[in-house]
Amino acid sequence: METPQLSSLYQQLILEHYRNPRNKAELDEKSVEIHMANPVCGDEIRLQLRIEGDEIAEAKFVGQGCSISQAAVSMMTTKLQGAKLADASMLAERFTEMMHGDEAAANDKALGDLRALQGVSKFPVRIKCALLGFDALQEALKADGQESTH
């Protein structure tokens, strides 16, 4: 196997989000909260969303774990403030595609800073770290959808 470059993994932007995570706090009013953990390594987050109509009014998280998992969820929350639910769902899909090596997804400007995580796709054992936040987001959107159909 070709040796992937560490520099593609540990970009400054990732380390910056790891050390100064955005939106890391408890939400006072939340419509949905998802706890997601990776039992193998102990990475975990609680993603909290306040959903109003078809929009995410506010997104915050608390958690602990490696630089990749925590930076990814921090970057994700910056994209979620005020996002339409359909756009949030699309974002999760695009990011997941990028993690699975999809070049087109990696060039999608809609991913913004999250594109800094593209290098993770070259480190198979770390992909699940990067997906922790988006897995929680997809669960949260599913949970919200089920609630509103009642």
Added chain:
Amino acid sequence: MTTRFDPVEMRSRFPALAQEVHGRPLVYLDSAATSQKPRAVLDVIDEYYEHDNANVHRGIHELSRRATVAYEEARTKVARWINAADDSELVWTRGTTEAINLVAMAWGLDNVAEGDEILISVLEHHSNIVPWQILAARTKAKLRYIELDDQGRLDLSTLDEVLTERTKILAISHVSNSLGTINPVRTLAEAAHRVGAVVMVDGAQGAVHTQVDVQALGVDFYAFSGHKMCGPTGIGALWAKKELLEAMAPYQGGGEMIHIVGRDASTWASVPHKFEAGTPNIAGAVGMGAAVDFLTDVGVDSIVEHERALMEYAMDRVRAVPGITVYGPESLDERSAVISFTLGDAHPHDISTILDAEGVAVRAGHHCAQLVMKHFEVAATARASFYLYNTTDDVDRLIEGLGKVREIFA
């Protein structure tokens, strides 16, 4: 006559170590998870499958005879290696985990009842916690813990409070997988026997780094695995005093473990076969026997001496890395060949990825010891563990890799 132990020559006997990982010669520092296997053991397993493969204790034909002899000779080797009083005291299992579950179920369900207590410690691997939680839930017994001090050693100052007349079993590790702490098993066994409890030892790491003598340790059960001591995966053993094994109900039912089968009831084979239902891992047992031959030939004393010297070198160098925190006992008299650490704000996962890119394999995570992590208030640590094939060059490569971690997380 003693020949000088040469770790570089030793390394060359392990085929998997002769490879490059990410363009660098492999440095394998994850033996506490599983050891690499020497050519001598691999050859014996191949030889068994190529010439002797047959089912055991069933056939009249020549291959079945040979397979049975190989299987039982391996039992004898492993039993003698830990100084069992009798070969029949050694039951083959899938590994340490199955051996502990066997004790918890086959001994525990008949000997532990409501109001009784099971004593373990915070230091334990999950495999020596969860089976006792299951037993406690089923019997309404109480699970109690020996706490740890700030060096990750058992806090024996409060032993009298947790080891009481109600304690039915003390289940304790010989050597900790997460910190390397060596526990005073003999002292604990004496204390447990004074209150009438039996003693089970999780020897997954103990059988690797010490010359085990189950009689001198004065314990009742000793569980260990082949794969951590140069043998194959999927094989291990439970040693137990014969009178305990004979009084215990079977663990699983099936072929091999029976004497006569009737419509409503059956009678059991004698020990140890009573606990070996179904076709066993014959090649695994043969391989574990070969591992014992290999370790005997090298000499456990030489291995222990080598590991001690390597640890003195490694601990000095690792402790000198700026920003590092090392967990576990200060004294090497109380620590096996394991260094568990964190480095600045680099998460252990990131440490492991960066080291891996340098060809250095370490484990990162909770090491199946979440209670130990909680004790030290960390989510995870990185762990470098050493064995007979590791050299001071390996330690230097680890230190070099930690330098890379510090550069990236500067």
